[in-house]
Amino acid sequence: xxxxxxxxxxxxxxxxxxxxxxxxxxxxVALPRTWAALTRGPATVLLESAQAGRFTFVCDRAAxxxxxxxxxxxxxxxxxxxxxxxxxxAPLDVLAALLAETRAPVLxxxxxxxxxxxxxxxxxxxxxxxxxxQQARRDLDVPLYAFIETRELFVYDHQERTLGIVVWREVxxxxxxxxxxxxxxxxxxxALVRWRDEDAAFSDAAHxxxxxxxxxxxxxxxxxxxxxxxAADAWKEAVRRVHDYIAAGDTYQVNLSRRTSRTTDLTPVxxxxxLRRINPSPYMGLLRLPEFALVCGSPELLVRLADGVxxxxxxxxxxxxxxxxxxxxxxxxxxxxxxxERAEHLMLVDLIRNDIGRVAAxxxxxxxxxxVLEHYSHVMHIVSxxxxxxxxxxxxxxxxxxxxxxxxxTGCPKVRTMEIIEELEPVGRGFYTGALGWISYGGxxxxxxxxRSMLVQHGVAHVQSGAGIVADSRADRELDEAQRKAQALWVxxxxxxxxxx
Numbered sequence: 394x395x396x397x398x399x400x401x402x403x404x405x406x407x408x409x410x411x412x413x414x415x416x417x418x419x420x421x422v423a424l425p426r427t428w429a430a431l432t433r434g435p436a437t438v439l440l441e442s443a444q445a446g447r448f449t450f451v452c453d454r455a456a457x458x459x460x461x462x463x464x465x466x467x468x469x470x471x472x473x474x475x476x477x478x479x480x481x482x483a484p485l486d487v488l489a490a491l492l493a494e495t496r497a498p499v500l501x502x503x504x505x506x507x508x509x510x511x512x513x514x515x516x517x518x519x520x521x522x523x524x525x526x527q528q529a530r531r532d533l534d535v536p537l538y539a540f541i542e543t544r545e546l547f548v549y550d551h552q553e554r555t556l557g558i559v560v561w562r563e564v565x566x567x568x569x570x571x572x573x574x575x576x577x578x579x580x581x582x583x584a585l586v587r588w589r590d591e592d593a594a595f596s597d598a599a600h601x602x603x604x605x606x607x608x609x610x611x612x613x614x615x616x617x618x619x620x621x622x623x624a625a626d627a628w629k630e631a632v633r634r635v636h637d638y639i640a641a642g643d644t645y646q647v648n649l650s651r652r653t654s655r656t657t658d659l660t661p662v663x664x665x666x667x668l669r670r671i672n673p674s675p676y677m678g679l680l681r682l683p684e685f686a687l688v689c690g691s692p693e694l695l696v697r698l699a700d701g702v703x704x705x706x707x708x709x710x711x712x713x714x715x716x717x718x719x720x721x722x723x724x725x726x727x728x729x730x731x732x733x734e735r736a737e738h739l740m741l742v743d744l745i746r747n748d749i750g751r752v753a754a755x756x757x758x759x760x761x762x763x764x765v766l767e768h769y770s771h772v773m774h775i776v777s778x779x780x781x782x783x784x785x786x787x788x789x790x791x792x793x794x795x796x797x798x799x800x801x802x803t804g805c806p807k808v809r810t811m812e813i814i815e816e817l818e819p820v821g822r823g824f825y826t827g828a829l830g831w832i833s834y835g836g837x838x839x840x841x842x843x844x845r846s847m848l849v850q851h852g853v854a855h856v857q858s859g860a861g862i863v864a865d866s867r868a869d870r871e872l873d874e875a876q877r878k879a880q881a882l883w884v885x886x887x888x889x890x891x892x893x894x
Contacts, residue, residue, distance in 0.1 A: 394418045394550060394557040395502050399574045405498045406570055412497045412834075414508060415560045415577035417585070422556040424449070424549060425591035427666045431547070432679055436473040438511045438541050440831065441669065441677040442551060448504045449549040450831065452511055453587070456544040456561065458682065459510070460536040461487060463521055471544060473683045483521045484514070484538050485790045488832065491542070497561070497834040504548060505699040505837035507559045512540030513680055513687060513829045513843065516822040519798055523808055528815050532619070533823040534850065535685055540832075545584055558584045615852040618654040622820045622857075625872065631817045632868040638813055639864050645740060646804040647813050650859030651875050652820060657854045657886060661686035663893040664847060664854070668885035672770035676841035678829050687824055689846040690881065692769060695828050696796040698838040701783045703749050703792055704761075707801045709741045709861065710734035710775030711874055714768065724773060725766055737863055738764060738775050744800035744807065745779045751795045753781030771880045789838040793828070799842045802826040802859065824848060825857040847882045856882045
């Protein structure tokens with residue numbers, strides 16, 4: 394990463410760019426212990442890498458907020474409170490049009506994301522291009538998709554221990570470039586102060602008791618926590634029906650999920666702080682908007698598009714972490730030796746290869762990693778990596794449409810399996826198994842799958858988790874697996890209550 398100077402702005406203006414970035418880089422900068430101040434605003438987002446990614450992104454000052462349903466979106470001010478306009482159209486068309494309005498340069502020597510949209514797509518996004526029946530009850534009050542457009546973006550490089558700050562400004566034709574640059578550059582320098590004050594803000598808030606509690610959705614009614622979406626008997630019956638569909642040849646695997654909920658007075662920041670401490674994951678995130686907050690500790694990449702390469706990292710195959718009686722090595726060997734788990738993983742890798750193949754240049758799809766183990770606080774997984782070179786004429790929107798939702802959290806074949814999920818799961822998935830991530834002004838994209846996540850709204854925390862049901866699955870074991878996957882979130886809630894409640 395490198396600094397941007399006023400000479401860069403003059404050059405970009407001569408090329409017709411009207412949205413310009415002031416960018417500053419500081420060396421040898423540490424990550425804050427928490428994100429108490431930078432994620433406290435009404436419309437903020439954090440995408441934080443653990444072991445998988447090089448960069449962490451934080452936006453605490455948005456240009457605007459976009460929330461949408463199937464055929465229309467509302468464009469709000471930067472705090473997501475004042476409605477500016479309504480956009481008509483399908484979600485991917487609305488987002489593509491918003492990005493196309495911005496004539497912005499691509500910053501050389503920076504990561505692919507320096508400005509654009511950061512947010513979440515719900516699982517039902519797929520309904521805008523696939524004809525699926527609707528049978529499950531939609532009981533969550535959340536939009537189909539929600540994105541923040543960046544105004545000021547922190548970019549932290551873990552490898553170099555450097556902090557980049559990018560401040561975007563509209564500079565209309567005829568406006569003074571030098572004066573506009575000076576103002577934006579001053580904002581970038583002021584943003585560094587906010588970063589350095591983060592730990593102090595955390596200490597002050599925690600000491601005052603303001604970090605851990607308080608309604609995020611102030612003014613909205615508090616609600617009781619609903620019961621689990623599946624009781625044990627209902628889960629057993631659903632697994633039996635999946636087995637019937639498999640025997641009939643409708644599907645090979647169905648990822649069946651179950652939602653549990655608890656009331657809470659904790660802020661999402663407190664929950665996130667506990668989660669990143671006890672279960673750091675490759676694709677962690679915190680999205681806060683006036684309507685809801687989403688805490689995510691996902692281990693799984695849905696899709697990345699950068700430098701013309703489309704990549705995905707499917708996960709399939711799970712075992713618990715070891716203990717004093719049976720160590721990790723026992724479960725690792727058992728997992729890798731399981732014919733069931735290996736067959737399931739291979740089937741899903743083939744599904745991802747086909748998804749990427751629809752938007753990749755002919756013959757370019759390869760499996761870069763195959764069946765490696767990754768360990769998390771409560772479970773271990775088998776993981777692979779699939780890549781392909783983007784075909785000519787294809788964009789991020791084509792890629793997302795081809796990949797979404799992930800095959801690992803639906804099943805195979807994907808569309809028929811989604812129909813079965815809709816029939817068997819009592820409630821809609823909301824953001825669960827959707828996608829959280831970013832789309833840059835330059836057309837790059839990275840989206841993780843929204844699993845190991847918690848939706849916080851109306852004083853209730855919701856966690857949904859699932860298990861892949863195949864022909865020889867046992868209902869009790871698959872329910873245990875789904876509960877293990879949710880465990881880190883509930884432990885985080887309990888730890889946050891002890892520390893900040």
